[in-house]
Amino acid sequence: MTGEAGVERPVTGEAGVERPATGEAGVERPVTGEVGGPGRPVRVMIVDDHPMWREGVARDLTEAGHLVVATSGEGRQAVRVAPAARPDVVVLDLQLPDISGVAVIQGLREALPDVRVLMLSASGEQQSVLDAVKAGATGYLVKSAAPAEFLDAVRRTAAGEPVFTPGLAGLVLGEYRRLAATPAGPAGSSPGETPRLTERETEVLRLVAKGLSYKQVAQRLGLSHRTVQNHVQNTLGKLQLHNRVELTRYAIERGLD
Amino acid sequence: MAGERCGIVTRMPSSPGGFEMPLWRAVAVFRAASLAYVCLVALREADRYAHPLAGAGLVLLMAVWTAVTAFGYARPAWRRWPLLLADLGVVLAILLATPWVIGRAALHGGVPTLAVAWLAGPVLAWAVSGGRRRGTVAAVVIGGADLATRERISTSSLTGAILLLLAGAVVGHVARLAVTAEERLQRAVELEAATRERERLARGIHDSVLQVLALVQRRGADLPGEAGELARLAGEQEAALRALIGGAALPPATGGHDEVDVRTLLSRYARAGVSLSAPATPVPLPATVARELAAATAAALDNVERHAGGRAWVLVEDEGATVTVSVRDEGPGIPEGRLEEAQAQGRLGVAQSIRGRVADLGGTVRIASSPDAGTEVELTVPRSDR
Numbered sequence: 331m332t333g334e335a336g337v338e339r340p341v342t343g344e345a346g347v348e349r350p351a352t353g354e355a356g357v358e359r360p361v362t363g364e365v366g367g368p369g370r371p372v373r374v375m376i377v378d379d380h381p382m383w384r385e386g387v388a389r390d391l392t393e394a395g396h397l398v399v400a401t402s403g404e405g406r407q408a409v410r411v412a413p414a415a416r417p418d419v420v421v422l423d424l425q426l427p428d429i430s431g432v433a434v435i436q437g438l439r440e441a442l443p444d445v446r447v448l449m450l451s452a453s454g455e456q457q458s459v460l461d462a463v464k465a466g467a468t469g470y471l472v473k474s475a476a477p478a479e480f481l482d483a484v485r486r487t488a489a490g491e492p493v494f495t496p497g498l499a500g501l502v503l504g505e506y507r508r509l510a511a512t513p514a515g516p517a518g519s520s521p522g523e524t525p526r527l528t529e530r531e532t533e534v535l536r537l538v539a540k541g542l543s544y545k546q547v548a549q550r551l552g553l554s555h556r557t558v559q560n561h562v563q564n565t566l567g568k569l570q571l572h573n574r575v576e577l578t579r580y581a582i583e584r585g586l587d
Numbered sequence: 588m589a590g591e592r593c594g595i596v597t598r599m600p601s602s603p604g605g606f607e608m609p610l611w612r613a614v615a616v617f618r619a620a621s622l623a624y625v626c627l628v629a630l631r632e633a634d635r636y637a638h639p640l641a642g643a644g645l646v647l648l649m650a651v652w653t654a655v656t657a658f659g660y661a662r663p664a665w666r667r668w669p670l671l672l673a674d675l676g677v678v679l680a681i682l683l684a685t686p687w688v689i690g691r692a693a694l695h696g697g698v699p700t701l702a703v704a705w706l707a708g709p710v711l712a713w714a715v716s717g718g719r720r721r722g723t724v725a726a727v728v729i730g731g732a733d734l735a736t737r738e739r740i741s742t743s744s745l746t747g748a749i750l751l752l753l754a755g756a757v758v759g760h761v762a763r764l765a766v767t768a769e770e771r772l773q774r775a776v777e778l779e780a781a782t783r784e785r786e787r788l789a790r791g792i793h794d795s796v797l798q799v800l801a802l803v804q805r806r807g808a809d810l811p812g813e814a815g816e817l818a819r820l821a822g823e824q825e826a827a828l829r830a831l832i833g834g835a836a837l838p839p840a841t842g843g844h845d846e847v848d849v850r851t852l853l854s855r856y857a858r859a860g861v862s863l864s865a866p867a868t869p870v871p872l873p874a875t876v877a878r879e880l881a882a883a884t885a886a887a888l889d890n891v892e893r894h895a896g897g898r899a900w901v902l903v904e905d906e907g908a909t910v911t912v913s914v915r916d917e918g919p920g921i922p923e924g925r926l927e928e929a930q931a932q933g934r935l936g937v938a939q940s941i942r943g944r945v946a947d948l949g950g951t952v953r954i955a956s957s958p959d960a961g962t963e964v965e966l967t968v969p970r971s972d973r
Contacts, residue, residue, distance in 0.1 A: 380798050386806060452797040452829070456867040473801040474825050476808050496864045496900050503904065504866020511907055539864040540915040540963070541900030550960070 372488040375417035376401040377408040377434065378450070379427050383473070387421060387480070394481045405429040409437035417445060419488045422467070424451045424458050431458055435465040448487040460501045464573040468566060469493030492562050499539035502565055503532070509572070523575065525568040534561040606769035607715060610762055611666075614711045615657040621705040622653045628699050635698050637690030645681055645688060645701055652677050656708065666716050674709040675725060682706060682732045695738060706733060710751055714759035722755030792828060800825035823859040831855075846871040849903060849910060852881040856888055856901065865903040872910055872970065876948050880912060880968055883944040883952075887914040887964045894918055895961060909950075909967050917961040921954070941966070 374391050376398060378384050388398045400415035402408040405426040412420070420438055424431035431449065438445050448469035449462050459470055469487040471480060472495065483493045494502075506527050527535065530551075537547045548558045629646050636642045656674055659665045685701045686694060694700070706729050714722025730748035734740055800821045807818025848869040857863040872880065884901065891899040895918020902913045941964065945952045950968035 382802055383798060386802060452801055456865070460867045473798070474804050474822050477805060496862045496902070498864075500864025500902055500904075501867050503864075504868065507905060507907070508866065508868055536902065536904075536913075539900075539902045540913055541862060541917075546960075 372396045372484060373399045373416060373418045374484060375399055375408065375412065375415055375420045377403075377405065377420060377426065378423040379403045379425070380423070383423070390477050390481060391484065396481075396484065403427075405431075405434040405437075408434055409441060412438055412445070413441045416442065419484055420445055420447050421484065422447055422449050422462075424449055424462055431462045431467075432465045435462055435467055439466050446487045446490070448483055448493060456497075456501055459498060460505055463498065463502065463566060464505075464569055466570055468563075470495055470498045472497075490563075491559055492566050494538050494562060496539050496541045499535050502569065503527075503535045503539055505569065506532075506565070523572070525572045527565060527568075531561050531565050534558055535565055538562065606765040606772075607762065610715045610758075610765060611660045614708065614715060615653075615660065617711060618653045618656060618705065618708045621703070621707070622649055625649060625701070625703055625705050628703055629701065632698050635693050635696075636688060637693060638688050641684075641688045642701060645684060648677075649681065649702070649705060653705075653708075656712065660712060671709070671713060671716060674712055675728065678702065678706055678709050678729060679732055682729070682736060686736050691738060700733070700736075707751055707754060710755045711758055714755045714757075715762045717759070718763045719756050719759035722759030723752065724755075726752040726755030797825055797829060800828070819859075826857065826859040829857075845874045847874045847877040849877050849880060849912070852877055853884060853901060853903060853912070856881075856885060860897050861888065861899045861901065863901045863903070866905055868905075870903055870905045870910060872968070876968060879944050879948055880910070880950075880966060883941045883966055884912050884914060886941050886944075887966075890964075891916040891918065891962075894921075907970075909969050911965060911967045913963060913965045915961060915963045920958045920960070920962055921956040 372391075374396050376384050376387050376391075378387070378401075381403070384401045384403070388401060391398050399417050400408075400411050402411060403426075405428050408420070408422075422431060422434060426434065435447050438447065446469070447462070447467040448471065449459065449467050450471055450473050451459060452473040463470070468490075469483055469492065471483050471493065475483070486493050506525065509524050510526060533551065534547055537550060538544075542550065544555055544558045544562070547553070548555045551558070553561075625646060629642060633639045633642060652674075656670075659670050681702055682700075688701060689698055710722060710725040710729055713725035726748075730751045733751075734744060734748055737744055804818045804822035804825060807814050807821070809815070810818065849872050850863075850865045850870055853863060853865070888899055888901070891897060891914065895916035898917060900913075900915045902911075902915075904911045904913075942952050945966050945968060948968045949971065950966060953965040953967075954962065955965075956962040
C-alpha cells in the first residue's frame with residue numbers, strides 16, 4: 331500500500347510527542363500495573379488497508395494516551411514488523427489485500443505468543459470472524475462502533491478480557507451447536523474431543539448474544555462480573571484449543587500419508 | 588473479474604439444443620453402422636434377389652440418404668418437418684419396394700429384408716426431434732409398413748416392430764430429459780453468474796462505501812447539531828447496506844428443496860439499533876415456516892419500535908430439532924396484565940398475532956417482561972420434517 335513500513339512514531343499532529351506524558355511507558359514493561367490500566371499505556375499496532383481508517387484510529391488512540399507502535403496496510407508486512415514493534419494489542423481489519431485475517435493472526439501469534447488481537451470489520455463477514463476467533467483473536471468490533479466504545483475495547487483486550495459483540499456471541503454459540511451436531515471426524519476421534527459448553531456458559535453466551543453487557547449478565551444470573559468474564563473466556567479458549575488440535579491432527583494425517 | 592465472467596459465458600452452451608447435439612450424432616453413427624450391415628447382407632444374399640440390380644440401386648440410395656441425413660440433422664435449422672417427413676418418406680419407399688426387389692418367394696424363403704436395421708433411422712430422428720410421442724408415431728408408421736410388406740408375420744418380425752416402438756419411446760424420453768437438463772443447467776449458470784456479480788459488488792461496496800460511511804459516523808458522532816445528525820444518518824445507511832450485501836452474498840436456498848435460510852430472511856430487519864446474532868452456517872427451514880417465523884419476528888420488532896424506543900437485539904439459534912428466534916429490548920416492559928386485558932377487550936394485540944403465527948407452526952412463544960430489564964420474546968418452532 332502506501333508503504334508505512336516498519337515501526338512508526340504515533341501519527342499525531344504534535345510532532346515529537348512520541349510517548350504519552352505518563353513517561354513511564356518505556357521499552358521495558360513495568361512489572362506492576364495491569365496492561366491498559368491507568369498509568370500504563372497500551373502498545374497498539376493498527377493493520378488496516380484503508381489509510382483514512384489507520385489515521386483516524388491512530389489519532390483516537392494517541393489522544394486517549396495509548397502508544398501506536400506501528401501501522402500497516404498489509405498482512406504480511408504486519409507479521410514482519412510485529413516482533414520489532416512488540417504491540418500488546420493488534421487492531422486488525424479482517425479484509426486485507428494480501429493474506430487472510432486468519433493467516434495474519436497465526437503469524438502474529440507465532441512471533442508474539444502473548445499478543446492480543448482485536449478484530450475490526452466493516453461488513454459482517456460472519457465465517458471469517460468465526461475463523462479469526464478460532465485462530466486466537468479475542469475481541470471483535472464493527473467499524474461503526476463509537477470511538478469511546480472502541481477505546482474501551484482496546485483497553486479491555488489489552489487486559490485480557492474477551493470483547494464480544496452480540497453478533498460474535500451468536501456465532502460462537504452456533505459453532506458449538508454445529509460441532510455438537512456434526513458426528514465426530516472419521517479419523518477415530520472420540521466424542522469427548524468435541525468441545526462442549528457447560529449449561530452456565532450457554533446461559534451466559536445467550537445473554538451476551540441478546541445484547542446484555544457483562545454487568546447485566548452478572549446481575550441477571552447473580553454472578554460476579556469476573557465470573558461472567560471467565561465464562562466467556564472459557565468458551566473462546568475451548569474453541570481455540572479444539573482448533574489447534576484439529577489443525578495438528580490434520581497436519582499429522584497429511585504428514586503420514 | 589472480467590476474465591472470470593468471460594469464462595462463464597464461454598462455458599454456457601452456445602444455443603438451446605446444445606445437449607441434443609450428441610444425440611443427433613449418435614443417430615448418424617447408428618445409420619452409418621446399420622448401412623454397413625445392410626451392405627454385408629446385400630452382398631451375401633444378392634444372388635437370391637429377384638432384381639439384384641434394383642437392389643444395388645436401393646443400397647446406393649440408402650448410402651446417399653444416410654449421408655444427406657447426417658449432413659442435414661447436424662444443422663439445427665434443418666431439423667424441421669421437411670427433412671423429417673422426407674426421411675420418413677424415403678425409408679417408407681425403400682421398405683415398400685423391398686418385396687418387389689427381393690421377390691416374395693425369396694422373402695418367404697428366409698432372405699432378410701433390404702433395409703434390415705437401417706429402417707430405425709427416421710424413428711430415432713423423430714424421437715430426438717420431438718420426444719416420446721413423435722418417436723412412437725414414426726415407429727408405428729415404419730413398423731406397420733414393414734409388417735404390411737410381409738406375407739406372413741413371424742415372431743421375429745413382430746419382435747422387431749415392438750423393439751422399434753420401444754426404441755422410439757425410450758429415445759424420445761431421453762431426448763426430452765436432455766432438453767430439460769439443459770434448461771436447468773442454463774438457469775444454474777445464469778444464477779452463478781448473478782451470484783458472482785453480486786459478490787463482486789459486495790466486495791466493492793465493502794472496500795469503499797461502507798468504510799467511508801462508517802468513518803463519517805465515527806468522526807461525526809460527537810459533533811453537535813446537523814453534523815451529528817448527518818453522522819447518525821450515515822451510520823444507519825452503513826448498517827442497512829451492510830445487511831443488504833451480507834444477505835445477498837448468501838445462497839438463496841440451502842440444502843434440499845424449498846428450504847430457506849432463516850438468517851437471510853431476518854437480515855433485512857437488521858438496521859441501526861437492531862443487532863442480529865446468528866450462527867455462521869445456514870439455518871434452513873421449509874420456506875413457509877421460515878417466512879412465518881420472519882413475519883412474527885418483524886411483528887415483535889414493530890412492537891419494540893412502538894413501545895420500547897427501537898433498540899433491539901435479535902438472536903437466531905439452531906438447536907437441531909427446533910429453531911429459536913429471540914427478540915429483546917430494553918424498554919419499559921409490558922405492564923402486568925396488559926396482554927390479558929387486550930385479549931379480554933377483543934383486541935388482537937401484537938403479542939396475539941405473534942402467538943397465532945407461531946402456534947400455527949406448532950411452535951411456542953415465551954414472553955418475559957419486567958420494568959427494569961425490558962421485554963424478551965422467544966419464538967421457538969419445531970423442524971417437523973427432520
